[in-house]
Amino acid sequence: MVEEHLGELVSLIFMAFALGMDAFSVSLGMGMQRIRLKRIAYIGIVIGIFHIIMPFIGIVLGKAISGQIGDVTVFIGSLLLFAIGAQMFFSAFNHEAKKFIQPTGIGLILFAFSVSLDSFSVGLSLGMSGVKTFIALLLFGGASMVLTWIGMIAGKKVHGILGVYSEMLGGSILCAFGLLLLFH
Template sequence: MSVMYLGQLVPLIIMAIALGMDAFSVGLGMGLQLLRLKRIFFIGITVGLFHIIMPFIGIVLGNFISTKLEDIAVLAGGLLLFTLGIHMVLQTFQAERKSPMKPIGIGLFLFAISVSLDSFSVGLSLGMSGVKTFIALLLFGGFSMALTWAGLLLGKRARGLLGVYSEMCGGIILCAFGLRIIFG
């Protein structure tokens, strides 16, 4: 494997984990509900698909923007990641966290959209940086699906002990990647 390929793959894996942390933390809370394994499987697949669709749309828009604005686009992408990370960290300090919605029908759609919105922003910034789209999408979808399953299954047992900390960790990682893009 070439060094250049590894140099792109490792940060993408770390970013995929950071993006999946949101789904993991929300899954912990949702796992407190009585969910069958079949429903947990379907929720994970749905979240994984949304973590492929949303960054794909972001990457396509980011590619378009970057061809038009070049240097400004790279700076904007880094700022977007950093801002998203700060937002995730600040959300962990909210006094009251809402109880999760039912993961059926429109509730499942809203859940999948809410935990994948940050991947749209990340996709937008990655599209501006010219990353390998197919690999990024597979990593984002796979890790978010696996972390959703882990959160739902652990939530059945753990009563939400890790939720706040996992979201904060994901936010810090996104901030770090945003700063890396901005400062090179």
């Protein structure tokens, strides 16, 4: 019985890390913008909260909704990531243009939503398996928050090295990640 619970916990830790790696990859690109450390901390917390809310909704709806919804959420999330990345890439060419999506306000909500959509799909499947919901949600939120911080700080360091080109690189990373999700 202890081995069974330990096995479930290890599986949840690996799943949380895998979901958090999405946030890390995307945050690496977003961190290449000029973002203060206080804002990075806030963004990580928001993404962590979304990685708790989205799988919770998925778990609650897991028994009532078919697997088709998971494909739709991945499609929407990938399009949002691509749009954010394209806007970031092209805004690097026009320095006077106001950025369309900033990691504040509705831009932060869109960013966190798009990064956490895959956790909704995971929540759907977990809802059907009867996993320990509270532990899973804490692990998902904590892992994504910490990996977001690591990604954004690493992106901030790269920005210092690459200068203006880092925004194009960051936008390219977001676009590539969106396309990867779309065609994966």
